[in-house]
Amino acid sequence: MTTSSAYTPTRQISPWRENLRLVLSYALLFLIALIFLYPFVLAISTSFKTLPEINERPVALIPQTFTLEGYQRMFSLNVGRWALNSLLIATIVTISNVLFAALAGYALTRIAFPGSRFVFLAIIGTMMIPGIVQLIPMFIVLKSLNMIDSYSGLIVPKMVTAFGIFLMAQFFEAIPREIEEAARIDGANRFRTFFQVVLPLARPAIVALVIFSFQGSWNEFMHPLIVITTNQDLYTLPLGLAFLRGGLGQNLQWNALLAGSMLTTLPMALIFLFFQRYFIEGISYSGVKG
Amino acid sequence: MTPALILFAVFVFIPIFFAIYFSFTDWNGISPPAEAKFVGFENFRVLLFEDGIRRADFFKALKNTAYFSLGVVPMQTALALLLAVVVNQRRLRFKSFFRTSYYFPSITSSIAISMLFLFLYQKNGLVNQVLETITFGAWEPIAWMADPRGLFHIIFGWFGLTLETAPAWMQANVLSLSVWDWLSGPSVALMGIMLLNTWTTIGTMMVIFLAALQDVPREVYEAAEMDGANARQIFFKITLPLVRPTLFFVVTLGLIGTFQVFDQVYVMSSGGPAKTTLTVAYLVYRNGFTNSQMGLAAAIALLLFIIIFTLTLVQRRITEGKKE
Incomplete structure (x- = not known):
């Protein structure tokens, strides 16, 4: 001040x-x-x-x-299984997202290959396509590949996102090439340069991407809604919660429903309280200043 | 790189061309896609040119979505900017507490929040009780999510204008809806979802505005104060022009978001009461996944994409026009 x-x-x-x-x-x-x-x-x-x-x-x-009636009722309704599903899916999606986005973002900004510019623009262009518009195409593909009602249907399509690639590419663009050239001259090959020099420098972007991916996956509703049609063992927390609301008709058991809502909110709330600096920073990376 | 590209091609690029193709078929979403019959422009004809329930539903959804967007986007943008400006004051303390509490709803699950608001919107729920308290009992509690009355219809009613007394031109049919219906305004139930949507998005937008405001050097404000500018002049002559690019970014974000509102409708109202919370996104889902009309749903999705794309372009044109 x-x-x-x-x-x-x-x-x-x-x-x-x-x-x-x-x-x-x-x-x-x-x-x-x-x-x-x-x-x-x-x-x-x-x-x-x-x-x-x-x-x-x-x-x-x-x-x-x-x-504890509400919580007991929730757990008797398989909410534990749904929470585990959500956790498993969010973890895999987050790890693969960071890995793929970092590799693709690096390749697109540093390795000139024929058409690389076009590929980059095409990927970024898909960010313009609203999620609801992608709903039906996604369903068609998952159905054709027999991935409806499966973990792979929940996970694989979300393993890489245009947003992640864009975020990483933007960050790599800002890292001076001289740093890598120096490492190269010292005898490090491309992979070593990437993992030991470039990646550590991109830490803020990676942290932001981890948070966004986890949050996105944990809260995701539309995708599991169309992927899981019959098998309730594969429900995620939001999907299970919406299902319970529908199943209970007019006589809503509010203690149970709100217990479920709070169980869904709690993990994100804790992550947010511990890492809120990164949430806020992440928002400003995601294109506002770009 | 290559695996990322393959995943991307399989789950994003190729499917979009599939979806365009299926919008010209009668696929029901259940039988193998290969058995879908090509029907030309039939789906689009039914949606746009044939008087009937499907055109009525499409334009009803479009109307509801437009009211939703016209209400939410200005409201969330203005409030977010106001909060950002107030929080950004130099002498203010507890800044991080305010920022944290405003941003918190943005990180939570839309389904959990919708459930929570469904609880608050009950007839004897918190929202009605607060309104009753601040109006000293004048407020009549309403069952928010079961109320199909349109805001403008309610206001017309105050002036004695109802469906029965409405002039003939209001009864006329335009695109399968009466003019009276077009002028309904958002229903009470839809306004419930609009308030919820504003509540959850303000935080994100405020943080975006704060980031922009913090880029404005303090000296600019100090110089203005020295020259005797008051708070209002500083806001309109300095702050607003400087955050204009951010303002348009936030409006674009709001437009895209409000034109595909889905989760809240799914949990809170399923499009009811009387289809007054039926949004275009929900209509896509309902036709494709519960009414087994995937071809028709794909056509609606394609039309929605064209609408959002056009709006973004128009908005960009306005932005660029203002800069010169």
């Missing part, structure tokens, strides 16, 4: 007006923070309430009788 006493304004803003503005700002910002956070607090509290209490006092913050 710089001190503002270094100059004298020609028109003095009265200090009380300045302070009033600050007070109003705090009031507004805390109010909005409440709007963003309170629903989560209420959801956590409700997930520990009994059903009759939820019907009677749906907005009360503290449960009158504390119960």
